[in-house]
Amino acid sequence: MVITKNDVLKVVDKIVEVIKENKEYLTELDAAIGDADHGINLDRGFDAVKQKLTTLPETTDIGTILKTLGMTLVSTVGGASGPLYGTAFMRAGQVVQGKNELYEEDIVKIFEAALDGIKQRGKAEAGDKTMIDSIEPAYKALKDSLENNIALPEALNRAANAAKEGMEYTKNISARKGRASYLGERSIGHLDPGATSAYLMIKSFSDVVNLS
Amino acid sequence: MVGIVLVSHSRKIVEGIYELASQMTGGKVPIGVAGGTQDGRLGTDATEIMEEIKKVDDGEGVVVLVDIGSAVMSAQMAIELLGEEYEGKVKIADAPLVEGAIAASVEASIGSGFDKVLLVAEEAKKLNKL
Ligand SMILES: Nc1ncnc2c1ncn2[C@@H]1O[C@H](COP(=O)(O)OP(=O)(O)O)[C@@H](O)[C@H]1O
Ligand SMILES: [Mg+2]
Numbered sequence: 001m002v003i004t005k006n007d008v009l010k011v012v013d014k015i016v017e018v019i020k021e022n023k024e025y026l027t028e029l030d031a032a033i034g035d036a037d038h039g040i041n042l043d044r045g046f047d048a049v050k051q052k053l054t055t056l057p058e059t060t061d062i063g064t065i066l067k068t069l070g071m072t073l074v075s076t077v078g079g080a081s082g083p084l085y086g087t088a089f090m091r092a093g094q095v096v097q098g099k100n101e102l103y104e105e106d107i108v109k110i111f112e113a114a115l116d117g118i119k120q121r122g123k124a125e126a127g128d129k130t131m132i133d134s135i136e137p138a139y140k141a142l143k144d145s146l147e148n149n150i151a152l153p154e155a156l157n158r159a160a161n162a163a164k165e166g167m168e169y170t171k172n173i174s175a176r177k178g179r180a181s182y183l184g185e186r187s188i189g190h191l192d193p194g195a196t197s198a199y200l201m202i203k204s205f206s207d208v209v210n211l212s
Numbered sequence: 213m214v215g216i217v218l219v220s221h222s223r224k225i226v227e228g229i230y231e232l233a234s235q236m237t238g239g240k241v242p243i244g245v246a247g248g249t250q251d252g253r254l255g256t257d258a259t260e261i262m263e264e265i266k267k268v269d270d271g272e273g274v275v276v277l278v279d280i281g282s283a284v285m286s287a288q289m290a291i292e293l294l295g296e297e298y299e300g301k302v303k304i305a306d307a308p309l310v311e312g313a314i315a316a317s318v319e320a321s322i323g324s325g326f327d328k329v330l331l332v333a334e335e336a337k338k339l340n341k342l
Binding site: 036086087 | 248
């Protein structure tokens, strides 16, 4: 299956929309274990992304689109999720530089580069109660599914389900990275805001591909 | 002269420290401040940090002081964005922001080199207060 540049732009639009719909929810989650700004941060960031992408020439390739997206988040989000998601999208852009179409192996590379970028930037691992807890299982599910010749839409659907499980798991563990780590054990019982926004983004990707 | 860049989530914090440090150095040391987002929220912006580093650099290097959370990640990102030209010439001091900024500024003002200014900033975390 091929993912076109137009599909990528549709996914970005969907993420912008879903983040906006969940702005208050994400901010409430951050109010419980952080500083009550995650939804606001990301909404500002993705609003700026939407603006910025309209200024790119028609001929812009997918790699450049993703890198521009990342750079825009870095300079507009404000919170830790800015450099983290910024790095993720910039690294993802690097591995598909110059491409106008993506295939299964490119999608795996994108997830891998994004995950590695976040880990390098924030020095967190799975189990630290961060966005990694949804992204890493999603990446593994996607890779496994594709290796077992499952079609991309279903593989993405499985990735989104794995991200959801990972997100829900963050409720049971205590934070070891980021602002919530100041609360330690008292962060147990709350979903991690970043794991939730990461799930929403992966779900958006899956939804767009499954509907087209 | 070695330059200094101060990074916090809060613009007021870095402006306040800027005032303190400038007073102690008679305004001799180039000190950049990066704090808050462009639209006035609390937060950090890697591109702002990068611009401030460029602004205060006169070739002798820049020591960056940060507070917590995304300040560290944004500063690291800024240094990466600066690229090879600045490699090894810009470093984040593993130091408390206020004490490190004062120590580093004073050290820079007496003409010390990059490594010395960085070291003195990092030693500020060992400072006993009582
Ligand atoms: N070091 C880290 N590595 C990975 N993710 C992190 C790290 N620090 C924070 N996060 C993620 O960022 C989210 C918080 O984002 P946000 O509220 O925008 O930033 P801030 O904590 O600076 O206010 C957390 O819920 C967590 O998922
Ligand atoms: Mg927050």
